[in-house]
Every structure is written in structure tokens, then in C-alpha cells.
Amino acid sequence: MKIGIYGYGNLGKGVECAVLQNPDIEIAGVFTRRDPATIQTQTGAPVYSAADAAAHKDEIDVMIICGGSATDLPVLTPRLAKDFNVLDSFDTHANIPEHFAKVDAAARENGHIALISAGWDPGMFSLARLYGCTILPNGKDYTFWGRGVSQGHSDAIRRIEGVEDARQYTVPVESALEAVRSGSEPELTTRMKHTRECYVVAKEGADKAAIEQAIKTMPNYFADYDTTVTFITREELLRDHSALPHGGFVIRTGHTGFNNENTHTIEYNLKLDSNPQFTSLAMAAFARAICRMSKRGDTGCKTVFDVAPADLSPLSGEELRKKLL
């Protein structure tokens, strides 16, 4: 099976790396909006101009689109679905229905298949939520994120005047996790679930008190959280905060029995050293699945909910039943 990688940032490089662990997948080409001559891929995969992508449509089973959810994917995924089977990691939860509708229309019109929002959240965490609430209908679920770097929150800090660079960690509150695991189904406010740790490099002469104040009062991003701000040097940022770890917890608790006398807890958790590399591996597996679904004649937009798990694996049904069931 042959994939294209559209976009060669952290995620695109992650997909390239993921392919090394999936011998049934080959990279037909990396597509970039930069000058292809300036890019050397890690694996020697050929680099083409994004503008020429359509010329390669017969060489590519699935185009994996590695762009940002804010402005790139809402345009790119529907557009590329005209020429390719496509897959993205669109992660703006509130806009998923709209994105789905656009991609679905483009894919159907052109007889292609698409899968949006592959990754871990949305993605594996969504699956944990679906399995959890389906099997324990009389219950409640909770998603916690972290400890990990939120790129959106780090970017928000960088836009404050006087900030040179920043890294923000989202941290789940351990006591809230324990309360949830107990099955008591607590009502938790935003502040009770997560804290936010900010590591900030200030520009020379910047007003640090003003920066700290601007962060802690920023609506949506920080105002509803207990936030700590630590000023560090550029060297410290590079040394201690270059990685992109992340993870989190999806916990579903519920009750069964004719008198609801029994409590059950389902927990799915991830601890990831590299958010983009894990996301890329999930994308590679779902690319394999939609390639198979496409060969069976399926078209239109799908999500992780529509993929039978067996289609993700390189193993045959027989091997899966023998080794993993």
C-alpha cells in the first residue's frame, strides 16, 4: 500500500517514521508547500511540490494530510478528497460535524474514501469513550489530559507581548482522578480536573509581572485553571522542554444490577513521550484500514468509529483470532 504525506512538519515526519514500523506501507512521496529542493527526507522518500500533488494521484492509495486544524485542514482535506483517498487528524472537536460534512461531500462526489480525526484525541480516546458508554450505559465518563505539552496553550502564551518563547504543560489533578476511579461519579469543575504549568522565556527588559498576569487571566485558556508561571532562560527551555510528551486518561464508571448495587470502572490511559509520533502511528493504522475499505468499494467520510478493528492490523483474521482474541 502506498501513501502520500502532505505536509512535512512534526506530524509529517512522524508519519515517515511510522512507516518504518509498518513494512506493508510505502511512501510514494512527500508533498510540501515549501521549495521541494530545500527538503531532505529522513528516509530518502521523494519530495514534490504540493501544487503538483494531483499529478501523482495514480501512485497513491491514501494521502495522509499533516496540517493544522485551525486553517489548513478545513480547506485541504475536502480539496484533496477530490483526487485522493484522504486521512487527517482534525482535532477541533466542536467543528467536527461541519468538517465531516464537507469532506464527506467531496469524497462521495469523486468516489473516494476519507477518514477524519485520526490520532489519540480525537481518535483512540474517542474509541475509549464510545466503548465505555456503550458497555456501561448507566454511568458517566471523564477525560483527563496530560501530563503533556499543549501546543495551542504554548502558542497562546507566545502571542503575549514580551514573551520570546514558552511551553505549557497540562497536568491532571491526581485527587480528581482517584475520585473518578472510585465510581462515585463526582461533579468536577474545570479547575478541579487540571492545572496548567507555564515555562516562559521573557524578552530582555520585558515586564514579567505583566506577562504572568496576562497568562493567568487569559479567558478560556488559563482563567479557569490554577496556573503556575515559571520564567526560565532560552537555554533552559531548550534543555528541559524540547520534547512533546502528552497523554491522558479516559475513565468510564457505571453501575449494574437490579438495584444498581455493582460498580464498574473502565480506564484507558496513554503516556506518550512524543505526541506527534504516536499520532502518526495511529494515522498509519487507520490509513491501512481505509485503503482496505476503499478496495471493498466503500466511499465517503468515515471516522475511527466506522472502522472494524481487524482492518487496522496487517495480520489476517485467522492470525488475529489465534494470537490476540
Next chain:
Amino acid sequence: MKIGIYGYGNLGKGVECAVLQNPDIEIAGVFTRRDPATIQTQTGAPVYSAADAAAHKDEIDVMIICGGSATDLPVLTPRLAKDFNVLDSFDTHANIPEHFAKVDAAARENGHIALISAGWDPGMFSLARLYGCTILPNGKDYTFWGRGVSQGHSDAIRRIEGVEDARQYTVPVESALEAVRSGSEPELTTRMKHTRECYVVAKEGADKAAIEQAIKTMPNYFADYDTTVTFITREELLRDHSALPHGGFVIRTGHTGFNNENTHTIEYNLKLDSNPQFTSLAMAAFARAICRMSKRGDTGCKTVFDVAPADLSPLSGEELRKKLL
């Protein structure tokens, strides 16, 4: 959607209870090998003789077979697949390929669909293993069970001379769990992963030392484990050990990066107050899925690996994307 419940023990009663939490599912009938007149269901569902099941085939979308894996299901599931779409919780891992082949042949010949081995292991744990090893191909997975009651091991103790009753708990070793979670991919022997706690009621005058010796040296069941034996009274057994809790952990760790420099941990764990009630809820969800698959014309034997998660849920695709993705 209408189900039949074939067998009315712990599991059959669990399915009856599970249906109360799934308003789109109705019970057409409970089928028993005992005299139907002697059985009063909790919900008032009608009870019929197992021998008359075929007469009800037009009233039932899926027959849920609640029998034991040792002798019941290998016979019942292929036989009932001739008249019904069927679902079971067959859990003898080593015999799954053989059971699958028989059920598949019977279901296909008669245009029915079947799903075997629904539950939590096999079932949800199998899914955790499949998702885990597919997304982290360069890694290793571990399954731990407990703390929970193993009915097979309890039965094995009961067969020892001088034993009146017994309850056996399988307990995962915390230090082994921690070693696995670290991503170090330890090699663990059987003894390092689990301990076994046995609570035994001895018959009057029985030789307790001989019973303890017989348990601890029993091949396959106990000889390879650190086993503790505690003698208790019948009253203590009833008071402290009547429940059927269980659970466990599926942990996959793996490495990514061009130099395998990043470690990732995926953990799925269950803590269940009632093993049969949780198993039953999983069975109800998979029954919904195969009912839908059957309506789309699908036939033959399936497993949890073949079911797209969306088919498990009573929610529409649109609702799922909006609320859970």
C-alpha cells in the same frame, strides 16, 4: 430489536439485567433446559423450554447463548446458528479457531450471522491487545488479571477430597505491573505476574495439610504460582466471598523515533464488581451490532475484531461524532 436468552444462570440473569439499561432491546424469551414452570424471571420475561427454541425463531433477532465454554458452547453455538443469529462468550482461548470454524460453517449454510467470544477477555481485552499492537508495532504487550474470582480455579479446588467449598482470587503482582508500565519490556515468568489466594471450607474431619498440599502442587492451576491457602468457615465464605468481582490490565508499551528514543505506554484496565454482569453488558452491545450487520446482509462468524465500534452504540453516527469523537 429482540433477543433470546439461552441459559438462565449467572450470565443469563446478567443479560436480562443488561437489557434494562438498553431500551432498544427486548427479551422475546428465556430458554432453559430445566422445567420452565420452575423458573421465574426477574423482569417477567417469558420462559420456554430449550427444546422448543426453534419454534420461536421468527420472534428473535439474536439468540444470546449463556453457557459454559467447556462442554455447552462447542455444541450449542453451532447448533443454534442453524436457526438463529447467535452470540456467545466462548472463552477457552486455545480452542477459539476450532469453535470459530464450526460456528462459521453453520451460520453461513443457513444465512445467519454469529459472534463468538464477546465479553471482556476474550472481548474488550482482545480489542485492547489489537489496538495496542497495531498502533505500537515495535513493542510488547502484557495481560494481567485480577484482583478477581477465577471460577475455573475455584472449581479445581472444590474437586479435591475433603473440600466442601472454595473461592480463588487471582491477584496481579503490583511490582510487575509497575515494571511493565515503565516501558522496560521485562521478561516475566508466570510466578512473577500473579499470585493466587485460596479461601477453602474443609469438610469436618478433613486433613487440612493434605488439602493445602494438593492445592499448591496442582499442575497448571497452582504449581507455577505463589499460592496462599486460608481455611475459613462456610459462614465466612458466604459473608465475605459471595461476590464475583474481576478485572485486569492490558498494557502495551512500545518505542518510536528514528533511533527508538521515545517510549509510549497504552493501558486498558477494568475493575468490575460483577464479572457476569459486565460480560452481559458487553454481550448486549455486540448483539446490537450483529443485528445491524445481519440487516445489511452480512453472514458467517464474526468476533469483536470485525465489528465497527459505531455498530455497538444505540446512537446515530451523527450523534456519536458530535458527542464522543
